Amino acid sequence: MTLPLAVRDLRVASAGGRALLDVPALDLPAGALVGVRGPSGAGKTTLLHALAGLLEADGTVRWGETELLALGAEGRAAFRARSLGLVFQDFLLFEELGALENASVAAMFAAPVARQAIRDRAADGLRGLGIDPDDARPVSSHSGGERQRIAVARALAGGAGLLLADEPTASLHRDAADRLVDDLIRLVRETGATLIAVSHDETLIARMDRVLTIADGRIEGGATHEAAA
Amino acid sequence: MIDLWLALPAWAQDLAILLALTIVPAIMALLVLRGYAPGALIRAVLRRFGWTNAAFVALIAVSVGLGVGLIAQERGLRQGTAQAADKFDLIVAAPGSEMTMMLASVFLQPSNVALIDGPTYAEIATHPQVRIAAPLAFGDSWEDAPVVGTTGEFARHLSDDRIEGRTWQAWDEAVAGAFVPLAVGDRFLPAHGLGDAAEEGVHADEATIVGRMAPTGTPWDRAILVPVEFVWVTHGLYGGMPPEPSEIGPPFDPERFPGTPAVIVRADELWANYALRSEFTREAETMAFFPGAVLAGLYRVMGDVRQAMSIMALVTQGLVAASVLLGLVILMRLFRRQVALLRALGAPGRFVLAVIWSYGAALIAAGAVMGLGVGWVAAELLSRIVTARTDILVVARLGWPELHLVAGFLCAATVLLIVPAFTVLRQPVVKGLRA
Incomplete structure (x- = not known):
């Protein structure tokens, strides 16, 4: 289930008190594809982490009816497990596990009744991304492109309607990156999920509904442009 | 609870x-x-x-x-x-250290101790409640094995009667402990003393192994048991008798009994051990003790x-x-x-x-x-x-x-x-x- 986002007065400070992120207001409709770009250290990843409830911040981050920052660590984790998938620049898979085990890792801590659904969705997702779910090889033997596709399958296996991606193509060579962008956009469109992707990759940014530019912890403008596709 | x-x-x-x-x-x-x-x-x-x-x-x-x-x-x-120490119910010895005596008799650790004389031994041996009264004679050895003089009865008691071959019937026969590198039929010449202090060639009398005890799990497994008369004869202690005694084993003649450092006593009944202990605990004459009690101490x-x-x-x-x-x-x-x-x-x-x-x-x-x-x-x-x-x-x-x-x-x-x-x-x- 996808959710609209409403951010108000979001402020993240460093341990030293320096402002890392300052977002007075940000509203995104459910199912939006949003690119986030900006120079290194501008606060892109911090924004993503704040939206995922991974760090302490002031203000409100509201996903649908859920006020994320008001929840404790366990509540936020439960929200992520239910509604939010993450994709990282360097994949962050469990190297010793196979593709399906990685994609369905959430089944390990899901309620027993929900486990099979997660595994099925993970297997379907892997197949849809061109990866054989029955291949038991540890993912360390897969190529970078394959690994990132496994990570995408993992992010969607929980049935999450929100996908946050942090430089998903930055560790891939051009061909693999292009393929991943195609797959990612297609899957998100198919499922109607919201995608917020931090990226330097213009190929990815160009496919988004809306692009935010961050500089010095602030969102500049807020230009909306039609998807290139 | x-x-x-x-x-x-x-x-x-x-x-x-x-x-x-x-x-x-x-x-x-x-x-x-x-x-x-x-x-x-x-x-x-x-x-x-x-x-x-x-x-x-x-x-x-x-x-x-x-x-x-x-x-x-x-x-x-x-x-x-x-x-x-299990086989050593009660030890009667001349007054001294119980610990030293126990180490000498149970664990065959050599030491110089005083002797019990013939009449005292006879008194112990003829006591109505005493079943076994075995004198011990230490001091000789063969290679690393201590040669201990005692009675055939004690050899049987120590090995629970598990003796391959037989016990001695003549004064120059011997029973080997389980781990002594001598076979039945072998002859050996004991040296005087033990270990580094052993002197070869002091004794002239050889003995023949006629039996071998089953393992007992004690230092006695490395000892050679001989009739106590053999030790006395080789040391010239059994005075006034023919050099080769024809009869061995108790009763010993109190007059010619040269003394023993310890008597291992086994009573007819368990309770009698306590009576015997108090009876033979005599100031300046004998001490009696349970090795088990010394070990417990x-x-x-x-x-x-x-x-x-x-x-x-x-x-x-x-x-x-x-x-x-x-x-x-x-x-x-x-x-x-x-x-x-x-x-x-x-x-x-x-x-x-x-x-x-x-x-x-x-x-x-x-x-x-x-x-x-x-x-x-x-x-x-x-x-x-x-x-x-x-x-x-x-x-x-x-x-x-x-x-x-x-x-x-x-x-x-x-x-x-x-x-x-x-x-x-x-x-x-x-x-x-x-x-």
């Missing part, structure tokens, strides 16, 4: 303690793992740092094993020495040492547990990132705890179980060394105390493991993701 506990047989108490100690980790496992299926992930973590984990398990195994081996060995030694003195050892073993196990936990804290830093990832993917804290705890508990349990094996091997090796050095058969088996020690270690370590597991869980997710 206490009454009920005391009414239980020892094995039931031991079993109950063991169950109590093992049920705690089991309950912990149940509490952290309930409702989750982290098996694949735990196996992945164990495999990921395979060598580090293996080294860690080996370290735990060795430290647990040494503690186990030591306490098993200590008990084995205590049982072995008690066993060795020794254990009492050593009991404090044992207590200290037990405490040391416990403290050591505690330190091992502490270092294991510290090691795990360091080891767990290796997968800070995986932990952060699990949190980012929405895993509940208890699931992360379950993975970390199970990982650590697997290492500790593997180390503890292997530690039992290491302890068994260590106890076995130590027993062999002690047995070879002392000729006291020491059999160190793993028993309840060892199982309790290992289970206690497992229990304490797995419970305390929750602390490092929590510290890993509490680390900020974002930092972990960037680690």
Whole structure:
């Protein structure tokens, strides 16, 4: 289930008190594809982490009816497990596990009744991304492109309607990156999920509904442009 | 409740303690793992740092094993020495040190002691409640084997009548202990004295081995038993008689009896031992004592040492547990990132705890179980060394105390493991993701 986002007065400070992120207001409709770009250290990843409830911040981050920052660590984790998938620049898979085990890792801590659904969705997702779910090889033997596709399958296996991606193509060579962008956009469109992707990759940014530019912890403008596709 | 506990047989108490100690980790496992299926992930973590984990398990195994081996060995030694004294109900000797006398007669440790004269011996031997009164004559040897003069009756008593061949029937026949490198039919010439002080060529009389005792688990297994008359004759002590006595064994003529350092007494009845002890405890004449009681006294003195050892073993196990936990804290830093990832993917804290705890508990349990094996091997090796050095058969088996020690270690370590597991869980997710 996808959710609209409403951010108000979001402020993240460093341990030293320096402002890392300052977002007075940000509203995104459910199912939006949003690119986030900006120079290194501008606060892109911090924004993503704040939206995922991974760090302490002031203000409100509201996903649908859920006020994320008001929840404790366990509540936020439960929200992520239910509604939010993450994709990282360097994949962050469990190297010793196979593709399906990685994609369905959430089944390990899901309620027993929900486990099979997660595994099925993970297997379907892997197949849809061109990866054989029955291949038991540890993912360390897969190529970078394959690994990132496994990570995408993992992010969607929980049935999450929100996908946050942090430089998903930055560790891939051009061909693999292009393929991943195609797959990612297609899957998100198919499922109607919201995608917020931090990226330097213009190929990815160009496919988004809306692009935010961050500089010095602030969102500049807020230009909306039609998807290139 | 206490009454009920005391009414239980020892094995039931031991079993109950063991169950109590093992049920705690089991309950912990149940509490952290309930409702989750982290098996694949735990196996992945164990495999990921395979060598580090293996080294860690080996370290735990060795430290647990040494503690186990030591306490098993200590008990084995205590049982072995008690066993060795088993055949020596009551010893009557000239007044002196009971300890010296016990070491000389039971453990064949040579020492200079005063003698009991013929009339006194006759009095003991003819006492109505005395079944066996064996004089002992020490001082000679053949190679490393002490040659001990005594009676045929005592040889049979010592070996429970398990003698291959027969006991002596002539004054120059002998019965070998189980491990003496002489066969039935071999002849040997005793040297005067023992060990480095032995002088060859002093004695001229050879004796023939006619029998061999089954192993007794005592230093007597390395001794050669001869008729006491043989020792007297070779030393020219059996005065006024033909050089080759035709009749051997008791009764001995009190007038010609040259004296004996000790008489091993076996009474008809168990209770009679006490009566005999008080009867032959005479100031300036004889002393009578139970070697078992002397050993018990020794254990009492050593009991404090044992207590200290037990405490040391416990403290050591505690330190091992502490270092294991510290090691795990360091080891767990290796997968800070995986932990952060699990949190980012929405895993509940208890699931992360379950993975970390199970990982650590697997290492500790593997180390503890292997530690039992290491302890068994260590106890076995130590027993062999002690047995070879002392000729006291020491059999160190793993028993309840060892199982309790290992289970206690497992229990304490797995419970305390929750602390490092929590510290890993509490680390900020974002930092972990960037680690």
